[in-house]
Amino acid sequence: xxxxxxxxxxxxxxxxxxxxxxARKVANFQAQGHQVVVVVSAMSGETNRLIALAKEVATQPDxxxxxxxxxxxxxxxxxxxxxxxxxxxxxxxxxxxxxVRILTDSAHTKARILNIDEAPVKKDLDEGNVVxxxxxxxxxxxxxxxxxxxxxxxxxxxxxxxxxxxxxxQIYTDVDGVYTTDPRIVPEARKLDAITFEEMLELASxxxxxxxxxxxxxxxxxxxxxxxxxxxxxxxxxxxTVEEDQKMEQPVISGIAFNRDEAKLTVLGVPDxxxxxxxxxxxxxxxxxxxxxxxQNVGHDGTTDFSFTVSRGDLDKAVKILEGVxxxxxxxxxSSDKTMAKVSVVGMGMRSHPGVASKMFRTLAEEGINIQMIxxxxxxxxxxxxxxxxxxxxxxxxxxxxxxxAA
Amino acid sequence: xxxxxxxxxxxxxxxxxxxxxxARKVANFQAQGHQVVVVVSAMSGETNRLIALAKEVATQPDxxxxxxxxxxxxxxxxxxxxxxxxxxxxxxxxxxxxxVRILTDSAHTKARILNIDEAPVKKDLDEGNVVxxxxxxxxxxxxxxxxxxxxxxxxxxxxxxxxxxxxxxQIYTDVDGVYTTDPRIVPEARKLDAITFEEMLELASxxxxxxxxxxxxxxxxxxxxxxxxxxxxxxxxxxxTVEEDQKMEQPVISGIAFNRDEAKLTVLGVPDxxxxxxxxxxxxxxxxxxxxxxxQNVGHDGTTDFSFTVSRGDLDKAVKILEGVxxxxxxxxxSSDKTMAKVSVVGMGMRSHPGVASKMFRTLAEEGINIQMIxxxxxxxxxxxxxxxxxxxxxxxxxxxxxxxAA
Numbered sequence: 121x122x123x124x125x126x127x128x129x130x131x132x133x134x135x136x137x138x139x140x141x142x143a144r145k146v147a148n149f150q151a152q153g154h155q156v157v158v159v160v161s162a163m164s165g166e167t168n169r170l171i172a173l174a175k176e177v178a179t180q181p182d183x184x185x186x187x188x189x190x191x192x193x194x195x196x197x198x199x200x201x202x203x204x205x206x207x208x209x210x211x212x213x214x215x216x217x218x219x220v221r222i223l224t225d226s227a228h229t230k231a232r233i234l235n236i237d238e239a240p241v242k243k244d245l246d247e248g249n250v251v252x253x254x255x256x257x258x259x260x261x262x263x264x265x266x267x268x269x270x271x272x273x274x275x276x277x278x279x280x281x282x283x284x285x286x287x288x289x290q291i292y293t294d295v296d297g298v299y300t301t302d303p304r305i306v307p308e309a310r311k312l313d314a315i316t317f318e319e320m321l322e323l324a325s326x327x328x329x330x331x332x333x334x335x336x337x338x339x340x341x342x343x344x345x346x347x348x349x350x351x352x353x354x355x356x357x358x359x360x361t362v363e364e365d366q367k368m369e370q371p372v373i374s375g376i377a378f379n380r381d382e383a384k385l386t387v388l389g390v391p392d393x394x395x396x397x398x399x400x401x402x403x404x405x406x407x408x409x410x411x412x413x414x415x416q417n418v419g420h421d422g423t424t425d426f427s428f429t430v431s432r433g434d435l436d437k438a439v440k441i442l443e444g445v446x447x448x449x450x451x452x453x454x455s456s457d458k459t460m461a462k463v464s465v466v467g468m469g470m471r472s473h474p475g476v477a478s479k480m481f482r483t484l485a486e487e488g489i490n491i492q493m494i495x496x497x498x499x500x501x502x503x504x505x506x507x508x509x510x511x512x513x514x515x516x517x518x519x520x521x522x523x524x525x526a527a
Numbered sequence: 528x529x530x531x532x533x534x535x536x537x538x539x540x541x542x543x544x545x546x547x548x549x550a551r552k553v554a555n556f557q558a559q560g561h562q563v564v565v566v567v568s569a570m571s572g573e574t575n576r577l578i579a580l581a582k583e584v585a586t587q588p589d590x591x592x593x594x595x596x597x598x599x600x601x602x603x604x605x606x607x608x609x610x611x612x613x614x615x616x617x618x619x620x621x622x623x624x625x626x627v628r629i630l631t632d633s634a635h636t637k638a639r640i641l642n643i644d645e646a647p648v649k650k651d652l653d654e655g656n657v658v659x660x661x662x663x664x665x666x667x668x669x670x671x672x673x674x675x676x677x678x679x680x681x682x683x684x685x686x687x688x689x690x691x692x693x694x695x696x697q698i699y700t701d702v703d704g705v706y707t708t709d710p711r712i713v714p715e716a717r718k719l720d721a722i723t724f725e726e727m728l729e730l731a732s733x734x735x736x737x738x739x740x741x742x743x744x745x746x747x748x749x750x751x752x753x754x755x756x757x758x759x760x761x762x763x764x765x766x767x768t769v770e771e772d773q774k775m776e777q778p779v780i781s782g783i784a785f786n787r788d789e790a791k792l793t794v795l796g797v798p799d800x801x802x803x804x805x806x807x808x809x810x811x812x813x814x815x816x817x818x819x820x821x822x823q824n825v826g827h828d829g830t831t832d833f834s835f836t837v838s839r840g841d842l843d844k845a846v847k848i849l850e851g852v853x854x855x856x857x858x859x860x861x862s863s864d865k866t867m868a869k870v871s872v873v874g875m876g877m878r879s880h881p882g883v884a885s886k887m888f889r890t891l892a893e894e895g896i897n898i899q900m901i902x903x904x905x906x907x908x909x910x911x912x913x914x915x916x917x918x919x920x921x922x923x924x925x926x927x928x929x930x931x932x933a934a
Contacts, residue, residue: 136583143584170603176543177550178610185613188621189606192599196577199596203585206592214595218625219670263626 122287123155123245127255127277130164131294132351133197139163142292142351143204146250150210155245157284159255159277160201162193183228187257187267191217194254194273201252212250215241217257217265222276224258224266231258231266233275236283253280271332278335282342289339289346290357291331296350297358298323298330300523301376305514308524312374314359317346319374322466322500336360363468372469372476373521376514380507382412382460383435384492386427387442389452392419399449400426403441409434413462413495413504423452427493429504432458460492461510464502465517477501483520489513529694530562530652534662534684537571538701539758540604546570549699549758550611553657557617562652564691566662566684567608569600590635594664594674598624601661601680608659619657622648624664624672629683631665631673638665638673640682643690660687678739685742689749696746696753697764698738703757704765705730705737707930708783712921715931719781721766724753726781729873729907743767770875779876779883780928783921787914789819789867790842791899793834794849796859799826806856807833810848816841820869820902820911830859834900836911839865867899868917871909872924884908890927896920 126146133139142158150156170190174181181189198214205212220241224231244251255273258266268275274291281289296311298320303309315323317340324333330348339346339360349357390396397416404411414428430438435458442454470476480501484491489512493504505513518524533553540546549565557563577597581588588596605621612619627648631638651658662680665673675682681698688696704718705727722730724747731740737755746753746767756764797803804823811818821835837845842865849861877883887908891898896919900911912920925931 136580139584173543173603173607174610177546177607178614180614181610182613185606185609185621187606188609188623189603192602195599195602196580196596199592199594200580200584202592202595203581203588206589207585207587214592216595216672265623 121153121155123157123284124149125157125159125277125281125284125286125289126292127159127273127290128161128292128351129273129294130161130167132292133160133201134164136200138351139197139200140204140207143201143208143210145351146201146205147208147210150250156250157241157245157280157286158201158250158252159273159280160194160197160252161255161273163197166193166196184264187228187265191254191257191265191267194256198252198254205250205252210250211248212252213244214252214254216254217276218259218263220253220258220280222258222279224260224268226260226262226264226266228264228266230269231260233258233268233279236279238280238283241280241284271335274332274335275338278339278342278344278346281344282338287345289344291335291346291348292351293330293348294350294352295330295348296353296355297348298360298375300374301378301514301518305378305511306376306518306524309518310523310525312358313356314361315374316363316468317360318499319466319468320360322464322497323375323377331360371467371522372473373465373467373523374469375466376517376521376523377464377466378510378514379462380510381431381433382429382462382504382507383432383456383458384427384429384460384504385435385438385442386425386455387446387449387451388425388455389423390426391450392422392424396424396426396449399445400442401428403445404430404438407437407441409438409441413493413502415493429460429462429493459507460504461507462502462504463510463513463517464500465521466500468499470501471498479520480517483516484513487512487516528560528562530564530691531556532564532566532684532688532691532693532696533699534566534680534697535568535699535758536680536701537568537574539699540567540608541571543607545758546604546607547611547614550608550615550617552758553612554615554617557657563657564648564652564687564693565608565657565659566680566687567601567604567659568662568680570604573600573603591671594635594672598661598664598672598674601663605659605661612657612659617657618655619659620651621659621661623661624683625666625670627660627665627687629665629686631667631675633667633669633671633673635671635673637676638667640665640675640686643686645687645690648687648691678742681739681742682745685745685749685751685753688751689745694752696751698742698753698755699758700737700755701757701759702737702755703760703762704755705767705782707781708785708921708925712785712918713783713925713931716925717930717932719765720763721768722781723770723875724767725770725906726873726875727767729871729904730782730784738767778874778929779880780872780874780930781876782873783924783928783930784871784873785917785921786869787917788838788840789836789869789911789914790839790863790865791834791836791867791911792842792845792849793832793862794853794856794858795832795862796830797833798857799829799831803831803833803856806852807849808835810852811837811845814844814848816845816848820900820909822900836867836869836900866914867911868914869909869911870917870920870924871907872928873907875906877908878905886927887924890923891920894919894923
């Protein structure tokens with residue numbers, strides 16, 4: 121007998137018929153002898169409907185009251201799912217975030233979980249109940265309703281699994297697992313049976329959005345075994361876990377991630393002296409613009425060129441800031457390019473396989489793709505390239521690192 | 528400065544525009560120097576939408592879970608109203624039933640209020656907030672969400688007014704007060720400026736459904752001044768209060784109530800002996816059929832006829848029960864009539880004016896309306912008549928007792 125936390129997203133509970141389908145899946149699981157805690161999102165479309173209502177009554181909805189309104193979406197789902205379970209003879213009990221109680225800080229609309237009181241849930245499980253918990257919500261220490269921000273239901277699931285010391289946290293979604301890359305670009309992309317938290321974080325933050333990134337961090341921190349599976353088809357999905365759990369030998373590279381939404385800025389001819397990076401990036405950070413890759417060329421005749429990437433939506437803002445400080449920092453000119461893309465190879469195996477970078481660069485060179493920037497971490501190498509080469513780069517790297525499915 | 532509890536029903540908060548309208552009314556009230564607590568219902572249609580969802584996932588929705596689902600309707604409204612208040616510069620804070628906390632028993636879907644913790648509400652009011660409370664809902668001592676049953680928001684308003692010792696509880700609805708009778712039948716019907724709790728109970732239970740009857744009982748018990756007014760037009764509405772509060776001399780009769788939904792049963796030729804009423808009505812009560820008027824004729828040659836009324840929906844059931852016990856009680860036959868109606872004159876003044884009954888009977892006799900049954904209480908006289916005479920009876924009684932508006 122195992123204790124399993126299952127999380128079903130908005131699409132999986134998007135209609136009465138789908139809620140009944142989830143009830144049957146949960147009932148089957150319990151019938152196999154498992155204890156099951158279910159975390160659900162609002163029915164798809166419901167959160168947007170509630171936010172639209174809020175915007176109709178107020179130009180800037182008060183965050184505390186927005187949480188009061190929006191949190192009803194999940195509350196409806198927990199009640200409906202419990203009814204559907206009762207209807208097929210399964211004992212079930214629902215909990216709102218406040219009832220569990222999932223204690224959070226008071227940062228309305230983006231609260232963080234501080235503590236979960238798991239005792240009543242354990243008691244209900246021991247009495248044979250399926251426990252159904254509203255995702256995405258909690259209460260602060262004064263009893264105010266809070267929400268965790270979009271995608272927060274994943275985090276609720278992982279946090280509950282950690283608090284209950286569950287054997288596994290299963291995230292049911294509309295894809296059947298994590299892939300080596302986006303199958304829309306590489307039809308030969310394979311579903312991964314297992315992946316480490318670190319790899320998942322690199323893949324998620326680079327564009328393969330399957331799980332909310334905060335939930336993966338949380339799972340890694342508390343060593344919660346996480347599994348991504350499909351609500352709509354059978355299968356084992358992808359297990360996300362700590363490295364030691366993985367029995368089989370690791371492949372060198374687990375996946376190819378990419379992001380189209382990149383723009384490059386270059387500050388030309390700045391004095392090559394200490395503090396110049398801060399003088400350029402300080403005002404950018406003050407304006408809440410996230411900087412991704414950063415390169416400072418080796419200088420010659422006392423000046424250097426300084427380049428970095430931002431997301432495209434922030435480009436105009438960043439250019440304006442740099443034009444404002446250009447004279448002050450003594451730069452010759454500012455140039456920008458909004459047709460950049462980033463491609464990354466990700467894998468735990470590269471720590472013990474030094475040839476990954478050179479293989480990546482050679483593969484791209486053979487296709488005539490010019491690398492404009494490079495950044496590396498322990499388990500990832502990213503390059504910035506012209507956007508028009510993105511699909512080609514992903515396909516050739518996927519093949520070169522042996523990720524293509526056997527024909 | 529007064530402390531006022533205002534309750535707005537589903538129609539009054541039925542759209543974002545109407546919620547903004549309520550916010551402006553509340554803001555005006557507060558600007559006059561009053562402290563305001565607002566109780567709101569779900570937006571009109573919302574409760575039915577949620578119940579329909581429940582019926583789609585389960586043939587018989589579990590009552591605990593139905594309360595979890597249905598209570599979200601009011602929760603949405605409190606958040607939206609607070610946002611709308613903030614938007615026009617009014618400090619406001621929302622409370623669910625659980626947050627107030629409105630403690631109820633555990634009778635899901637029809638819970639009764641046991642206690643209200645008014646301290647946090649008072650503190651918020653003293654800090655200049657409008658406090659907005661979800662009607663219709665509470666929590667039991669284990670933190671389970673409960674609802675008070677349809678119309679329960681009126682009860683929430685009155686109970687809050689009692690707990691806060693408010694100066695007045697104002698029930699905003701889509702009518703502008705309590706009328707001497709239904710204006711659809713008597714165009715000359717007048718709005719009453721004031722009425723006693725006892726009269727209101729008789730008028731409400733007899734068909735003039737303006738307020739939930741339980742809220743009127745509650746208001747009478749805790750001496751809460753209750754006022755019924757329109758959300759959509761200006762006016763003082765109708766004050767419902769204890770008799771001593773009313774300065775002006777009472778009219779003898781306050782209103783004419785009626786009910787079409789009556790059916791008469793007669794058990795003919797039963798032995799005229801002690802216990803016969805119980806033998807007839809016992810099985811009826813056991814079947815959960817409510818009996819209204821009851822008449823036992825004076826017997827002759829050892830037998831008597833026994834008549835009573837039930838609501839029309841229960842007639843077939845009642846006939847079947849009586850046919851089953853007919854031989855046992857020694858009755859000759861059972862007859863029934865489903866085209867009955869009941870008309871009542873209601874007024875505190877009749878206690879000191881003995882001529883009311885004879886005036887009522889004479890008025891009906893002059894129009895050739897035959898009275899089939901009579902029942903009386905301290906402040907009401909009801910008669911059962913053929914349904915086809917109902918409108919005529921209401922009109923002539925309304926005029927005879929001087930209730931018609933001055934031309």
